[in-house]
Amino acid sequence: MKYTELTREQLEKEYSVIRARYDRLCEEKLSLNLTRGKPEKKQLDLSNDMYTALNNCDFEMDGIDVRNYGLLDGLPSCKRLFSDILGCSPDEIIIGGNSSLNLMYDLIAKAYTNGLLHSERPWCKEEKIKFLCPVPGYDRHFNISISFGMECIPVPLHEDGPDMDIVEELVKDPLVKGMWCTPKYSNPDGFIYSSEVRQRIASLDTAAPDFALIWDNAYAVHCFDGTLPEFPDMIGECRKAGHPDMIYEFASLSKVTFAGSGIAAVASSKDNLTHIRKILTFQTIGFEKVAQYLHVKFLKDKETILKHMEKHAAIMKPKFDAVQNALETELGSLGIADWTHPKGGYFVSLYAMHGTAKRINTLCADAGVAMTKAGATYPHGYDPDDSNLRIAPSYPELPDVIKAMQVLCVSVRLAALELLLGKLGG
Template sequence: MSSLAHMSAEAISALHRDLTREYEALKDRKLSLDMTRGKPAPEQLDLASGMLALPGNRDHLTESGEDARNYGGLQGLAEVRNLFAPVLGAPAAQIVVGNNSSLAMMHDVLVYALLRGLPGGSRPWSKEEEVSILCPVPGYDRHFALAESFGIKLIPVQLTGEGPDMDEVERLVADARVKAIWCVPQYSNPSGETYGGDTVERLARLKTAASDFRILWDNAYALHHLSDERPHLRNILDACTEAGHPDRPIVFASTSKVTLAGAGLAFLAGSPATVRWYLDSVGKRTIGPDKLNQLRHVRFLKDYKGISDHMEKHRALIAPKFAAVEAAFEGRLEPYGFASWTKPAGGYFIILDVLPGTAGRVVTLAKAAGLALTPAGSTHPYGKDPLDRTLRIAPTYPSLAEVRQAAEAVALCTLLAACEKRIAGEG
């Protein structure tokens, strides 16, 4: 089979007719499939159903004898911080345990930076004429939307396969208006890449014009492996301390895709000064987190091996879904030579790069056939992919049978959109 670029106009027209008939048959099936978000499937949530019986009516005392039902404990229980210290790569004393959303902790960090300023800064960010944040692309749409909602300017920086283009980052941070960079360093959302050691070292050593520049290190997928491979991610806290910038990184993580998505734990880690700053700020907002839920997690997961064993059960459920998407794309798209996709070793997403100028059309075709996809452009700041090429595929939530259907539908829509563009004399 010839690649699409080498097919004659007659062959493309014939292919388009065949694909159109197949697409009409697909619409007649009246599917109702949703691959818009990277949510855990019900079967994954069932893995943690045993938590719901914990901690028990007479088992609410912490290791220190504190009554977890009462107020207080702003930083989180010591046993929880000890349990997740290896995940955060930080000493327990430098970890704060929040409630179910790490995004909420990121929100608070930005709010406190805007209103109160950060350690090392001369004034609150809101007093600056302009504040910018670097956004590696393709990236996480909620990161972008959060910063944009506060009027922070979003500056895209291309990912390279081992993290952001550091030559570009080093050039941009010479501007004092650039105050931070978003990072999803392991199994990045949605590219699946893990930052290389050199990238981490260069981030730590950055010569920034802003004295209060921050690396917002959202290590959301630290435990989410899809294979036996285990990437080595350089510890950002150690790297920045060694480079003389201990306050630069703020690390986030959560159990949203480990235990119960809506009833998990969130974490923040940083230097001692960062933790003091955060606790002083958040202490005005709350008297303390849900410590019963913290106890529930400790008693369910028990230790780091318990966490790892639990995540192997997740892997058994979702790895076949990723394999199904890859098989569909290889079977339907690979022969035509214009599309490419990632084969991640972990995380929650697959990137599909379609023929430039057709990503939006693929989403429209899919919607008409009963398949909801993440909007085209969501992987870029302001929802604008300049090439209209990149789609984020989220295979985890539907059943395996539904994922197979959805992947075939995506491939069909991708081919149909590409043929339309070629027939129109473009692409």
């Protein structure tokens, strides 16, 4: 029963059935939230033992007392932990506090105040800076660019990564100084960049000498279904392709231990890190090392991390299954929506009928289900198709995910029917 093939009479009939379903859901006075990708409490509880270790510990690691000043760029053992995850060398890593997003912001801020290693001048002295934004993407990436006054250029993101024909053309413009990438389990589609796309990215011939590839490997170990896809070290790939200083890779333990209280790292060429360290000496005596110490003691190495992530997966997978199940059952045959089928990360991307995403947002909100704002996955919140919605099922408990998905699916149907019947916006 494709909605687009129904007669007006059939559409009207379906509309009254779905409208009645929607009204009944509204009567339940729900208060559910599918907005941000936060771990739920059970996932956080998985890491409580990290802090019980505090009762009986010596605070010594790598020959130093981690409670005291020292080691500007992090504990060597913590660098080894991240190098285990990313595949690069420990001396290509700076450990930098609790948040990778903060590190990304800080890199851009440094580019503006001081310039990057190969900048001809600080970015604040440039008349204009453009950044490539694969869409849909992570709103907070785009908002960093926007907050510095950059022009965000949307580039379509396909299942295997950004549209490289377009990217290769755009980087011929010297004003294009970087690109945001979430290469594994992209936010929100959950796509994994293919090796061909990664190779083309590493080989990018950019007109800007200080082009910054922001390689946000936020979901490097966050697989909840099947085996984790392994990437060869991207810093090495860029070096091999002749662009050793183009890449800044970011990683985070926020969604391994405690969200916002994990450890974040930036990995890059040794020359880039020397440049960053020089600026960092004015900024801090050193980042928090007690948390680094505890994370190393608790997570040990990649093998232990992957075992830990299996426990996360056992909590996450039923919720993602519930999302897929609801979408398939409610929307599968109607021809009004497509969606992604990620096996890791924190999100599912829903593509509703063009022109209906904002209306779906409103319908969900009126029925007590908060969704990420339609358009949020595009720079300036502008989705030209008004179609994409990000589903974030991790935070609510499973029964709430199931209920929220009922509301979302009924809203997708209702909005499509309103559109087809000419009732939308009228």
